[in-house]
Each structure stands twice: as structure tokens, then as C-alpha cells.
Amino acid sequence: MKASMDDLYLFMLTVRHGGISAAATAHGLQRSKISRRLQELEKALHCQLLIRTTRHIELTENGRLLYQHINQPLTEVNHAVNLLESQQNSLQGVLRLAATASFISSPMFAEVLDAYANQFPLVRIELLYLQKSVDLERENIDLQLLPNMAEIINVDYVQQAFLTSSNGLFASSEYLKQHSEPKTIAELQQHWLLASRYNSTLLQEGTRLRLMSEDINMIQQMAVFGQGIALLPNILMQESLLQGKLVQVLTDVNFSDIMMTVVYPSRRFLPEKTRAMVTLLREKFADQS
Template sequence: MKASMDDLYLFILTVRHGGISAAATAHGLQRSKVSRRLQELEKALHCQLLIRTTRHIELTENGRLLYQHISQPFTDVNHAINLLESQQNSFQGGLRLAVTVSFMSSPMFVEVLDTYARQFPLVRLELLHFQESIDLERENIDLQLLPNMVEIINHDYVQQAFLTSSNGLFASPAYLQQHSEPKTMVELQQHWLLASRHNATLLPEGTRLRLVSEDINMIQQMASLGQGIALLPNILMQESLLQGKLVQVLTDVNYSDIMMTLVYSSRRFLPEKTRAMVTLLHQKFAG
């Protein structure tokens, strides 16, 4: 019969609290159960460990020898457990996010990072460029943000849609002054187009593409400089429209919606600092 690790732990608690009743009370256990388990431990070890009196306990020679050799390892285990619990619940250390180039450069995402950094100044944000789904656990990545058309390699990972937006066509006022504004899709084919690699596939055959890039911010800037008409997510263009840098054209033309997916390895074991970022993303890109 082997000694149980649980019984060894109860033995340590009993010694540290100076008695069976005190140990049972401190840890919400029944005194009779603690007493019975200690008896089982002595039976397994074939020796007496405790001298029981009405008010307290004393260690036998074997009891002292056992306590000296096992108390520190259990202390180290408890310390490790406390560290893990603290790590899960604390807002410090690193938060690693894998993000596509196009989304990373968007002003709205920068606003999310700014809000998070102000709320949790002890968390170090680390951004990594990934266009495809990765093994988050092996790469030690907390969150990944991907377009919905990218297949997630691990179907056990949590996947949440956090941004849905239609696409629109945008040009600068200067560009529209120099070129006649297109009123039909046929007229659009007379203009240079700027688009992401995915959005470029939505355009009709024969479209003249001047720029294809994964960087939405780059496409937006090129459109602002009058280099063509850009196909971009409506939700990310609101600021440029308000500032008059861009004007939407062919507003009645509908393109496929885009959606971003938030991926993380476990909902159950999600650290609080990671949960806070998930919440901010949903709040910023709700709808």
C-alpha cells in the first residue's frame, strides 16, 4: 500500500496548524476525515507519525524525519500554483497578438491598442505579422486576428467574429476633379483600381489594377493621393470621409462583406489580460 499524496499534504497541514482540528477548520475539512486519512498514512508507512493529545499533536521521530523531507517540496508546489493563478489573473507581462498587415495598420485597431495600453500600462504588447492561421499554443501566441476566408488550422480553437463590413469604392476629390466620376461599372473599368489581394478577386474581369497590397492603410493613402479608386471596407473609411480625404463613388454597387475572426486557444483558461483585449475588440468593432 503506497502513501497517498493527498494524505501527505494533510499531514503537512496538520503539523503547520499544530493540530488536526485547527488544520480541518482552516481548510474547510471535516476533523474526522483528516484524522482518518492520517491513520491511513501511518498504516501505509508502517510507522506512527503523530502523538495525539486532547489539545495538540506531537511528532514522533519518524514524523519529524518525514516532515523535514517533504514540507519544502509541497511549499514549492504551492508557490508555483500561486504564481500560475497570479499570472492568469494579473494585468502584467506580455500579450502576443498575431495580426494581418492590413488590419494592423488600420486606425481603429491602433485606437484599440491605445485604449488597452492606457488601461493596462504594465502589459507589454507584442504584435506579429501573420497572414495565415498558425498553431497558437506552439507559437505562444495569445490571440490571432484573421479575415474570415482564412481557414483556421485547429478547429478546437475558439473562433469569434468581431468585425463585419461591406466594401465600397473610394476616391479623392482631386482624383475626381481630374477624371470623370464613374456612374456605372462599365465606366469604372476606365479607371485605375487599388485593392487588397482578396478584394481584387471581387472586381469584374477587365478591371485595371494599379496597386494590390495587403496593407489597407497603404491602399487608402494611395487613393488619398489621387492614384486611383480604392475598394476598401466601409467601416474603416469613416474618418477619411469625415475629413474629406476620400469620397465614396458608385454607392449603389454591392460587394461581398468582409469579416474578421478572433482566434484564441481556450475559452476556459483565458487569462484576464487576454480577455480584456477580446472585450475591447468586440466593443470597438461591434456590429
């Protein structure tokens, strides 16, 4: 489906006038017609061009790219259209991915990046360390990985769970030698606990927190140093357990699961490079849950 030149012209008018209503008024057109044609243009180009709000519109990165060429000769306009179509449908360009620092630095995520880089060598990956949900469209971020407890800034964004892990309590052998190992959940009150902002809410009221951090790796390291008992996702602790850096305590105590969610702006306008990463994440962690 090719983009219509009439729709491109309406897009140009909308940007020039700063909104659909203003463009409709200035040129004696129906607002509903312009809105409908802009949706058809986005559908034809397989990408979102405008961020619509109640009072005005903003250009996405793709929208800015198209508008840069829209006043040029017809050959330039066709070039811009072809460029957007190529970007959406090909496995090349830049993939901007945001995630928590602890997940980005985990060995399992490194394996995902390695597999992606081997399969799609023409895609350059940019990683952003973000702990909270952000406006992906305005920040020009393709997808974000967040714990399920994090509040997503835009409820219209697509959210898909790709990893579920139970939580456990972990301490170093040295710590347990110096302190009596807790045998019940009540005995945890006698120990210092280390937890993330997300899973600290799982602990009983009155629990003594020595460290609360966004960085799971820092919590894990402090537990290795013997600074307390850490509440951490089991799936990320396998290497430390195998190396003997940590041991699990109170193995019969069940905490709520933590779930990792992949968030992206639109299923309808999902570029192939982004779709490939989403698929790889789900395939990689399907057997880990």
C-alpha cells in the same frame, strides 16, 4: 481546485518519455488514465500544458514553465503551480496579439489599445504584424485578429466575429477630374483598381488591378495619390472622407461585407488578460458594424 501531486508526477513522466504511450509503457500504467489525469491537471491550472499530436507531445509555454520546476524540491513545485494559477487569473504579464498591419495601424484599434492600457496597466502588450493564420500555441501568441476570408490554421481554435463592415469604392478628387467618374459597375473596366488580396475577389473578371497589397493603408495612400479607384472597408475610410482626401464613388453598388474575427486557442483555458481584450474589442466595435 488545486493541482494533484500525483498528476504533476504523471506530467513529469510524460515529458521525460516524450509521450503518453511511452510513459504508460515504461511504468506499467494505463494510457487512458495518464491522459485523463493530465486533462485534470490542465483543468486545475486553468491552462494548456501539452500540445497533443498522433505521435508525440509538445510543451506549451506554460508546460515548459512548469517542467522547469518539476524536478526541484517540493517548495519549488508549489511555487510553479502558484505561478501558473496567478498568471491565468490575474490581469498582468504579457499579452501577445497578432493582426494584419492595416488593422493594427488603424485609429480605431489604437483607441482599443489605449483603453486596454488604461484599464490594465500591469499588462505589457506585444503586437505582431501577421497577415496569415499561425499556430498560436506553438508561437506563444494569445490571440490573433484576421479577416473572415483568411483560412484559420487550426479548426479547433475559437473564432469570434467582432467587426463587420461593408466595402466601398474610393478615389481622390484629382483622379476623378482627370478621368471620367464611373456611373455603373461596368465602367469600372475603364479604370485602374486598387484592392487587397482579400477583397480583390469581389471585383468583376477583367478588372484592371494596378495594385494588390496586404496593406490597406498603402492601398488608401495610393488612392489619395490618384493612382486609381480603391476597394476598401467603409469603416476604415471615415477619416479620409471627412478630411476630403478621398470621395466615395458608385455608392449604390453593394459588395460583400468584410468581417474581422478574433482567434484564440481555447475558451476553456483563456487567461483573464486575454478575455479582457476580447471583451474590449467586441464592446468597441459593437456599435460600428
